Amino acid sequence: xxxxxxxxxxxxxxxxxxxxxxxxxxxxxxxxxxxxxxxxxxxxxxxxxxxxxxxxxxxxxxxxxxxxxxx
Amino acid sequence: xxxxxxxxxxxxxxxxxxxxxxxxxxxxxxxxxxxxxxxxxxxxxxxxxxxxxxxxxxxxxxxxxxxxxxxxxxxxxxxxxxxxxxxxxxxxxxxxxxxxxxxxxxxxxxxxxxxxxxxxxxxxxxxxxxxxxxxxxxxxxxxxxxxxxxxxxxxxxxxxxxxxxxxxxxxxxxxxxxxxxxxxxxxxxxxxxxxxxxxxxxxxxxxxxxxxxxxxxxxxxxxxxxxxxxxxxxxxxxxxxxxxxxxxx
Numbered sequence: 001x002x003x004x005x006x007x008x009x010x011x012x013x014x015x016x017x018x019x020x021x022x023x024x025x026x027x028x029x030x031x032x033x034x035x036x037x038x039x040x041x042x043x044x045x046x047x048x049x050x051x052x053x054x055x056x057x058x059x060x061x062x063x064x065x066x067x068x069x070x071x
Numbered sequence: 072x073x074x075x076x077x078x079x080x081x082x083x084x085x086x087x088x089x090x091x092x093x094x095x096x097x098x099x100x101x102x103x104x105x106x107x108x109x110x111x112x113x114x115x116x117x118x119x120x121x122x123x124x125x126x127x128x129x130x131x132x133x134x135x136x137x138x139x140x141x142x143x144x145x146x147x148x149x150x151x152x153x154x155x156x157x158x159x160x161x162x163x164x165x166x167x168x169x170x171x172x173x174x175x176x177x178x179x180x181x182x183x184x185x186x187x188x189x190x191x192x193x194x195x196x197x198x199x200x201x202x203x204x205x206x207x208x209x210x211x212x213x214x215x216x217x218x219x220x221x222x223x224x225x226x227x228x229x230x231x232x233x234x235x236x237x238x239x240x241x242x243x244x245x246x247x248x249x250x251x252x253x254x255x256x257x258x259x260x261x262x263x264x265x266x267x268x269x270x271x272x273x274x275x276x277x278x279x280x281x282x283x284x285x286x287x288x289x290x291x292x293x294x295x296x297x298x299x300x301x302x303x304x305x306x307x308x309x310x311x312x313x314x315x316x317x318x319x320x
Binding site for chain 2: 002003004005007008011013016023026028030
């Protein structure tokens with residue numbers, strides 16, 4: 001992969017260094033991990049919400065009543 | 072002289088009776104030469120005129136040239152023209168482009184001549200759509216990792232949320248080549264060594280819906296920076312049709 005270096009002295013296209021490639025890999029992995037964590041949290045939140053709704057319904061509340069208290 | 076004898080009849084004087092080049096200026100009555108007496112396209116303006124042509128006659132009212140790179144302008148009283156130095160408060164330092172590069176480093180343009188810099192990116196896109204456009208700061212030409220702290224909001228079809236990356240400024244999302252994207256980045260006091268480096272940005276893109284991002288942040292290191300590096304953290308290449316950098320006093 002190439003990096004374009006623009007300076008007042010001119011432009012130069014150089015290969016990314018191994019250190020830069022390694023850092024890029026770390027940063028990209030961080031994004032992937034963060035996205036995965038976000039998705040996992042979302043799944044848990046949705047499951048919790050559904051569980052709560054089920055429990056409320058089992059107490060005899062209908063959808064309109066549930067909506068009135070949770071918005 | 073008295074005349075004796077037959078007097079010859081008078082005949083009109085013709086130009087043939089006058090030898091060439093003998094009529095002197097003194098023989099011509101003042102203020103009698105009319106415009107019609109002068110042939111068209113014959114007056115040599117470099118040798119046959121003197122004095123200074125005033126503005127009302129289409130001149131400048133000036134008799135001397137200004138100094139190097141001065142411009143002609145109306146004076147503060149709007150009464151005359153004058154030469155003056157052009158404003159250098161907002162100066163274009165760079166205009167270039169980038170093609171399919173994994174990173175674009177813009178370095179060496181920060182000087183003590185300016186306090187702030189504005190970087191315009193227009194006609195930009197990534198090799199893969201809906202991906203991050205990131206900004207890093209260069210120190211002695213090398214992009215820095217860590218110590219980034221920023222808030223960046225990205226609006227597409229819905230709110231995309233707070234961003235807390237610390238290895239770069241995550242400015243927003245750009246598309247691939249089917250559409251073009253833009254970004255404006257303001258860099259404050261890059262050569263300062265007392266405080267952390269301050270940045271603001273605004274970005275337009277498309278990630279399945281119209282996308283807008285804005286943010287601000289600091290790189291929490293006090294030392295001077297030499298430039299910035301644009302990249303996508305996954306290595307998707309950037310193409311930017313126009314990169315323009317301005318220095319502001």
